[in-house]
């Protein structure tokens with residue numbers, strides 16, 4: 001599928017977050033005007049500080065579960081506002097449900113009013129603890145709606161349902177990306193997810209916490225590949241969910257060992273209880289992405305991505321230690 005033009009003016013909700021801030025950067029490079037709404041619940045000004053002086057960039061401290069007002073023309077909206085770490089599922093359950101439901105509703109309303117294309121950030125969590133591996137988009141998932149992960153899974157499943165309803169009923173032009181595990185610079189140091197935890201612990205010489213026996217698998221994608229895929233999806237003609245991720249599946253124990261090795265750490269591995277409903281396997285089937293995203297393919301190997309992420313963690317932790325000294 002050939003790709004359409006870059007948007008002239010884009011709203012990125014959650015633009016101060018990990019993935020959101022990388023999207024803003026790439027959009028600015030491509031010549032778009034970028035407006036960010038973020039309430040900084042899990043996003044950080046630090047992620048966009050270097051963009052603040054840019055003539056085509058603006059930031060508004062705003063909670064997107066409220067009515068969205070944007071003056072002037074807008075041709076695209078990227079709805080990326082939401083806490084996304086399992087550590088947040090217990091800490092911020094209501095906020096997660098609200099931004100996935102009310103926030104998506106507001107973003108759809110704005111897209112309808114502006115005749116803008118809306119791309120929503122969905123997730124591999126839609127598949128829950130999957131009974132098929134790898135997961136194609138046609139798989140409906142195995143989700144516990146009332147479990148602790150349910151707040152995120154169901155918020156995103158609702159967001160997809162609402163997005164497709166606006167598409168069918170109001171003709172809104174929509175795109176849905178199902179994001180699989182992603183890592184890279186700008187993840188929060190205490191984000192709580194496996195890769196940030198392992199780097200944080202390894203660099204500080206603390207025990208590496210592997211949940212369960214570490215045999216559960218994930219497939220980790222470097223953020224640049226994800227962002228490249230998302231911006232292609234925005235510009236392609238495919239409506240409906242598309243998985244984006246790197247199908248390079250590995251166990252969490254393998255990942256813990258890799259991070260110990262590349263940080264030269266002497267940390268030991270300790271085993272902690274597996275959280276409820278933790279998916280046993282996860283791997284994206286990216287056949288559809290390969291077909292519709294004009295030759296997109298993950299290009300950064302997990303090793304190369306981990307090296308860059310290590311450098312970020314080493315530097316960020318050193319900076320933090322210096323500022324608290």
Ligand code: UDP
Pocket residue numbers: 085086087181192193194195197198209210211212214216218252274275278279
């Ligand atoms: N995990 C772990 N140790 C940690 C954090 C997470 O073993 O310190 C495990 C977690 O139980 C899960 C996997 O790593 O099986 C990936 O967890 P993450 O929080 O990164 O995201 P998820 O893929 O579960 O959404």
